[in-house]
Amino acid sequence: MFSPGTIYSNITPLVKSPVIGYRISGPDVLDILKKLTKRNFSREHSVIKVVKLYNYVGEILDKCSVVYFKSPKSFTGEDVCEIFLHGSPLIASQLEQTLKNFKIPGLRLAKNGEFSFRSVLNSKNSLKQVKAINAIISNESFSSLEYNKKLLFGGDVLSGLAPLREDIINLFSEITASIDFVDDEDFNFKQIKEKILAFYLKCNNILLNNKSKVNQKNICKVMLIGPVNVGKSTLFNKLIDKDRAIVTDIKGTTRDILSNKFIFDGKKFEIFDTAGQRSKQGKIEKYGYKKAQSISKDMDHFFVLADKNTKKSDIKQLFDDFPVGNNHTFILTKSDQYQYKSKNIKISQNHDRDLIMKKIKVSQIHKKYVSYKNQKIDFNLEEIDFLERILEYKHDIVKETDILIIAQLMRNILDDFSFEFGYINNEDVYDRVFSNFCIGK
Ligand SMILES: Nc1nc2c(ncn2[C@@H]2O[C@H](COP(=O)(O)OP(=O)(O)OP(=O)(O)O)[C@@H](O)[C@H]2O)c(=O)[nH]1
Numbered sequence: 001m002f003s004p005g006t007i008y009s010n011i012t013p014l015v016k017s018p019v020i021g022y023r024i025s026g027p028d029v030l031d032i033l034k035k036l037t038k039r040n041f042s043r044e045h046s047v048i049k050v051v052k053l054y055n056y057v058g059e060i061l062d063k064c065s066v067v068y069f070k071s072p073k074s075f076t077g078e079d080v081c082e083i084f085l086h087g088s089p090l091i092a093s094q095l096e097q098t099l100k101n102f103k104i105p106g107l108r109l110a111k112n113g114e115f116s117f118r119s120v121l122n123s124k125n126s127l128k129q130v131k132a133i134n135a136i137i138s139n140e141s142f143s144s145l146e147y148n149k150k151l152l153f154g155g156d157v158l159s160g161l162a163p164l165r166e167d168i169i170n171l172f173s174e175i176t177a178s179i180d181f182v183d184d185e186d187f188n189f190k191q192i193k194e195k196i197l198a199f200y201l202k203c204n205n206i207l208l209n210n211k212s213k214v215n216q217k218n219i220c221k222v223m224l225i226g227p228v229n230v231g232k233s234t235l236f237n238k239l240i241d242k243d244r245a246i247v248t249d250i251k252g253t254t255r256d257i258l259s260n261k262f263i264f265d266g267k268k269f270e271i272f273d274t275a276g277q278r279s280k281q282g283k284i285e286k287y288g289y290k291k292a293q294s295i296s297k298d299m300d301h302f303f304v305l306a307d308k309n310t311k312k313s314d315i316k317q318l319f320d321d322f323p324v325g326n327n328h329t330f331i332l333t334k335s336d337q338y339q340y341k342s343k344n345i346k347i348s349q350n351h352d353r354d355l356i357m358k359k360i361k362v363s364q365i366h367k368k369y370v371s372y373k374n375q376k377i378d379f380n381l382e383e384i385d386f387l388e389r390i391l392e393y394k395h396d397i398v399k400e401t402d403i404l405i406i407a408q409l410m411r412n413i414l415d416d417f418s419f420e421f422g423y424i425n426n427e428d429v430y431d432r433v434f435s436n437f438c439i440g441k
């Protein structure tokens with residue numbers, strides 16, 4: 001339900017960072033800016049100003065950037081301001097405290113999704129467009145990112161579902177119109193049924209052609225395996241570009257499995273560091289090694305690490321313990337310390353990250369396992385789920401002989417389309433959608 005008043009919320013996470021952003025939207029924005037800055041705030045639309053903000057007792061709160069968007073030219077369609085504080089959660093809490101102490105009637109913290117909700121109510125965005133914003137933020141693949149951007153910037157007509165929406169409106173209108181003429185000799189029930197089947201065939205074909213494309217895999221999973229102390233954790237830290245795994249010269253340092261995602265060259269990876277292989281593993285180490293074995297079947301590729309001290313029997317053991325097959329790269333570590341005659345890939349902790357990435361050929365590995373190739377897609381996951389849902393009605397409709405019941409079932413599908421596109425201007429429906437939104441308020 002729409003609740004009036006001016007609302008505010010952080011629009012970036014409340015963590016120590018260079019900036020923390022706040023958005024305020026509603027009729028009291030200029031009044032609030034006047035109170036915060038102790039002067040008449042310029043009404044200039046969409047201009048960044050660096051200003052001093054004061055707390056409710058008049059002490060300086062921060063000196064920072066503020067942008068004012070004049071209604072209706074804002075995200076919500078209302079007067080909006082965005083404040084970019086120095087990124088201290090304490091300053092953020094002082095700002096919130098100050099806003100509360102202004103005691104402006106109706107001024108309150110925004111509910112989840114409330115800015116987006118207002119933007120739809122004020123026709124600044126369609127329901128599909130605000131959903132696209134959510135999808136853009138949480139995108140897992142470049143293809144779906146591009147599709148959702150297309151929806152956001154181009155509008156609903158660019159949705160792959162748009163032609164089907166037209167079909168269903170036509171079909172429903174035809175069925176509704178024919179109900180009054182069921183006793184008429186011109187009434188052609190068979191023809192209506194055929195059109196319904198044709199509609200379903202179209203939905204089914206779309207699903208068949210697009211489902212796997214939309215669900216395409218975009219992350220490549222790689223596991224680091226090798227005898228104890230060869231430098232698995234060192235390589236793990238190098239790949240993720242963080243000091244996450246503990247590295248020591250004590251054999252058996254890593255006991256539990258560690259995983260981390262990283263992006264390299266626009267490609268996504270998940271990398272797993274494991275407990276090292278050795279004949280005498282401690283209890284916890286053995287448990288960790290078994291755990292690595294049990295998830296190893298989900299891996300695309302293995303980096304098998306070895307150094308000068310690695311014996312052939314160690315490698316054989318690793319190949320017995322993990323489903324390595326041909327999906328592996330053999331890597332010799334510590335090349336700064338040892339001279340290798342072998343033609344295998346050699347790396348050293350002294351190499352920079354880019355060189356290591358090149359040597360162990362991460363981009364090629366990604367290409368081998370991930371069929372992403374930036375395929376163009378015309379649907380997002382939500383739309384594919386939607387198509388699957390409406391196909392569930394098919395069985396009931398096809399076997400039905402009563403046109404009134406068919407009409408009701410088609411009405412249900414039409415309502416589903418309305419819900420998907422947001423044409424039912426029904427606040428309760430919106431409430432349901434927005435209550436699932438948690439990002440950026
Ligand atoms: N000289 C040299 N030392 C390295 C290199 N890579 C790792 N080391 C050292 O080798 C030791 C073991 O490194 P780790 O990365 O902990 O090895 P690990 O394979 O994870 O070992 P476990 O967790 O015990 O199985 C540490 O002392 C590292 O500093 C390298 O390229 N050159």
Ligand SMILES: [Mg+2]
Pocket residue numbers: 232233234245246253254273274276
């Ligand atoms: Mg380790």
